[in-house]
Amino acid sequence: MLNISVFTLFPALFPGPLGASVTGRGLQKKTWSLETIDIRSFTQDKHRTVDDTPFGGGPGMVMRPDVIDRALKGHFNQQKPSKLIYLSPRGKPFTQSLAKELAKSDSIGLLCGRFEGVDQRVLDAWGFEEVSIGDYVLTGGELAAMVLIDACVRHIPGVLGSSDSLTEESFSHGLVEYPQYTRPRNWEGREVPEILNSGHHGRIRKWRHQESEKMTKKYRPELWKAYVAGQKD
Numbered sequence: 001m002l003n004i005s006v007f008t009l010f011p012a013l014f015p016g017p018l019g020a021s022v023t024g025r026g027l028q029k030k031t032w033s034l035e036t037i038d039i040r041s042f043t044q045d046k047h048r049t050v051d052d053t054p055f056g057g058g059p060g061m062v063m064r065p066d067v068i069d070r071a072l073k074g075h076f077n078q079q080k081p082s083k084l085i086y087l088s089p090r091g092k093p094f095t096q097s098l099a100k101e102l103a104k105s106d107s108i109g110l111l112c113g114r115f116e117g118v119d120q121r122v123l124d125a126w127g128f129e130e131v132s133i134g135d136y137v138l139t140g141g142e143l144a145a146m147v148l149i150d151a152c153v154r155h156i157p158g159v160l161g162s163s164d165s166l167t168e169e170s171f172s173h174g175l176v177e178y179p180q181y182t183r184p185r186n187w188e189g190r191e192v193p194e195i196l197n198s199g200h201h202g203r204i205r206k207w208r209h210q211e212s213e214k215m216t217k218k219y220r221p222e223l224w225k226a227y228v229a230g231q232k233d
Helices: 023-027 065-076 096-103 120-125 144-152 163-169 201-219 221-232
Strands: 002-008 032-038 085-094 107-112 129-132
Touching: 002 065, 002 144, 023 032, 023 144, 032 065, 065 107, 065 120, 085 144, 096 144, 107 144, 201 221
Parallel strands: 002 032, 002 107, 085 107, 085 129
Antiparallel strands: none
């Protein structure tokens, strides 16, 4: 079972959407577990201070290393998890392959920053890996943590209803997914592609692959370039 610990100033935000649909059912069936740790509960002053002004000046506040360190030590009790991740816009991009890799872990600790970020010393001391879900800035790391968790736990056996969903979806083979259709067969004068009603599974697979290539080339040219390069290797 994958055990996930989230260190946050806002534990009430969890499980949020993770408690619904297939991820929520997986949580109830204990195919994965989620625990939130309130960083503020590890402060030692009457104001429960978790941040301070940055050395060298500048706007905003920075989360204190001593408070975060006490939270980590208090929760893990010298037993570090398989992975420690700090959600940060400067981190390495979060990808489907990374989600699959993390899903194989026994335990993951996620640190959600706020304000202007976290004191670098505690990140270095604990050996955090920094991961980004995109080239933009959020108010805090909680939403990024939820995205990472959702993408990971769906790779745990038993969470999704069909294992085929994992092999057919976007990015599984370096391409985005092909278009999907369902009933009614004719909607507002728009017909489902005839090939999908042919019953010829080989031709359908070929059509879907071609559509994936077309859509990747159109919408994600950087992925298409990498895909073409990979085909030449």
